[in-house]
Amino acid sequence: MDRRQFIGSAALAAALMPLAGGRGAMAAPRGRLLPVALNKGDTVALVSPSSAVHDTFDLQLAQEVMEALGFEVRTGAHYAARRGHLAGTDAERAGDINAMFADKAVKAIICTRGGSGAARLLPLLDYDVIRANPKVLLGYSDVTALHSAIHAKTGLVTFHGPIGAGSWNRFNVDQFRRVFFDRELMEYRNVVDAGDELVPRKNRTITITGGKARGELVGGNLTVLTAVAGSPYLPDFTGKILFLEDVSEAPYRVDRMFSTLKLMGALDRIAGFVFGECTDCDPGEGYGSLTLEQILDDHIKPLNIPAYRGAMIGHIRQQFIVPVGGRVEMDADAGSFRLLEPVFQG
Structure with missing residues (x-):
């Protein structure tokens, strides 16, 4: 390789580093800071x-x-x-x-x-x-x-x-x-009600890859999270439990956003994955679209980390209150996660 080729290759590598998951793509890890406790009358x-x-x-x-x-x-x-x-x-x-x-x-x-x-x-x-x-x-x-x-x-x-x-x-x-x-160490497990069905259908969780993992929660809305990719406003994903949800997104757009998280190195860093609801994200009539199940199989299953979908998180009437930054243990087989430590001062 001559000097011109070397300089050109080095410049290209430097330009692509944030997208490949270099430290410039995400904020450096910070110590966890707990909010003051909340009481009636406040x-x-x-x-x-x-x-x-x-x-x-x-x-x-x-x-x-x-x-x-x-x-x-x-x-x-x-x-x-x-x-x-x-x-x-x-x-x-x-x-x-x-x-x-x-x-x-x-x-x-x-x-x-x-x-x-x-x-x-x-x-x-x-x-x-x-x-x-x-x-x-x-x-x-x-x-x-x-x-x-x-x-x-x-x-x-x-x-x-x-x-x-x-x-x-x-x-x-x-x-x-x-x-x-009450400041409980919450366990987040879906409320399942069979109603008049022989077996429950609503609020079921589905295991993508079994197992347990521990880490701090990061995530939220998939579209909004990927929109700040490459900026200093994205937390470090290393060793974290990533939770995601979205609404009214065509499957090809969901697939594109997961591709962004993959290409920037975020998915390769996480310890576990929880997917909530993607409300109104159906592929529509006929063929020609990946399903949400296929998208998760393509992007999450190969990570070989504990992962499940269907958590009560997202644009739904009944939703969990999830502490971003809270330290949890997730159980992908049970379709649940639980707080390991308090998330308030005192």
């Missing part, structure tokens, strides 16, 4: 980091829910704003989050809804303030961008679960009580 904040609500009545419902849970409620200065599909400008939405982390009276931050746009805020968040004021952050879907960035930059454990304007049915309220008030 003040919680409602913020809108992503899309605006379709009807401002949803904001009223979100506030009533928090009050019914026993909290005093403070709202972000711009949580009811609108700019296009977004709940205000990037500076306004990020400013609300920074202000609520800085506010000593606020003990938790609840996102009113997901949608799109949270990734735009990541360079505007004050991670030093967040690190100095560790508190609960709750939301899912597009809020995955905040979970990933905050965990990558500060190590703070955040919570993937219901949004303020979402369904607060008995299951979700019970999850909230057990996680935040």
